[in-house]
Structure formats: structure tokens, C-alpha cells
Amino acid sequence: MATTIVTARAITQAFTVVWGKPNRIVVPAYTKNDLIIRLNIVDEAGDPVDVSTYTTRTSGIYPPASGTADVSPTPAFLTDGTDGVVTITITDSNTSAFTTGNKRFECQLAKTGSKITVADGVIQFTATKL
């Protein structure tokens, strides 16, 4: 019997986003899977942006036509934020009730006097049975 190649996307999906600019990402995903969205925040020259002082970090996954988030994971610094890397962890239980279709995604970083939407976009969920 021939071997069938089956593809499993990496848990961590990384995106480079430019600080202070609109950054739209599209993330294919399966329901009931774990997913880590990693945002590598750079300036327009491509250098990492130190976001360590942005201590208020917010993200959300929203239905297409609602402002009420289904899930609101708190973005974390991969290290301490000086490298500009932020991760958003979505667990398998977070998406267990989702069906096939798009969800809106947004991530903001804030501190006193500054709030930056570092990424928004769409997570394209495909429902799974297992």
C-alpha cells in the first residue's frame, strides 16, 4: 500500500508586521486545534521594534458580524518585548465550538498615551470531527 502524505500545519504561524501600519493577516486553521499566532513587529526598515513598554496587550477573535469576541487571548511577549515578538495562543478548547467559516482577528498593544493595532485579519476555520 502506497504511503499517503498528509500535511499538518505547524502550531505556530508567524507573521511579520510593520509597526504603526495596517497589517492584515490571513490564517488558515482547523477547529479543535491549537494555534499560536506569532507577530514579529518591525519598523519600516525591517528592524525589530522594542514593544516592552506596551504592558496592556489585547487580542480577540470575533464573528464576522459581531463586536463581541468569541475568545480574547492576552498576547504574550516571546521574551520581554524588546525583540518585538508577540504571541497569541489559541487553544483547542477555544475553537471547539467553532464551525467552518471566517472569524475576524485583531491584536492591539497599549500603554499610557499610545495604542497601536499591530495586526488584524481573518482566521479561516475549517471544522474538524475529531
Place this chain on the structure above:
Amino acid sequence: MGRPVIEITSGDQLDLNFKAVDENGAVINLSAFTDIDIGLWEIGADGLPTGSDLLGENLAGAVDLVSSGTTGLFKIGLVAADTAALAGDYYLEIRLEDAASLFRTCTPCTLRIRADLITS
């Protein structure tokens, strides 16, 4: 991209062999993975899986790593009773669970089961 199609004959006793890779085509080392679940469902008129699973196996059952899983290879051993009553196209799903209890679903496959004539 369409689902990979695996063709077998109803009631055959054989191994279905798989190789897990990531989206870049790199082999996934399964040696430390704690489970591989495989399920089979009917396909509804909308092309989506429907109903209860017709077959459900895992590493504790009929699913086994090949060569310790370091090269992404694994298999499920089918017995005659698994497919003896089935014919047509079915939805086959595989889910991997790694050592950190993180879940990843593989590209679903179509299991195409040809009806057999020799049923004894």
C-alpha cells in the same frame, strides 16, 4: 487543493500508510507524540463529513508509528470488519497530539472503498 484519495477494497485487511509533513514539506518527527487519532465518516450531500464515526482508532489501538515515527511515518492496520459493510467515498481525518498536548489536524483524506464481489 483536493483531498488525497486512498483506494481500497471493502473488507480488505491491510495497512494504510501515512507520512506526516508540515506546510513546508518537512517531515514531522512523531517519536514523542502522545497520540494519533484516525476517524472515518460518511460524506454528506454537501461534501462534508456527517454522522457518527464509522471507525475510530489511535495509538493505543490499531494506529502504530513506523520506525519509531522519526521519519513521520505511521500506519493504521485495518481488519476486514472495519470496512466490510462500507462502499463508496468516506472522509478520513487524522489528528496529531504532541508531547505538549497540542493538537494538529492533518489534511483530510478521502477513503474510496470499492465494493467487493467475494464476500466469504
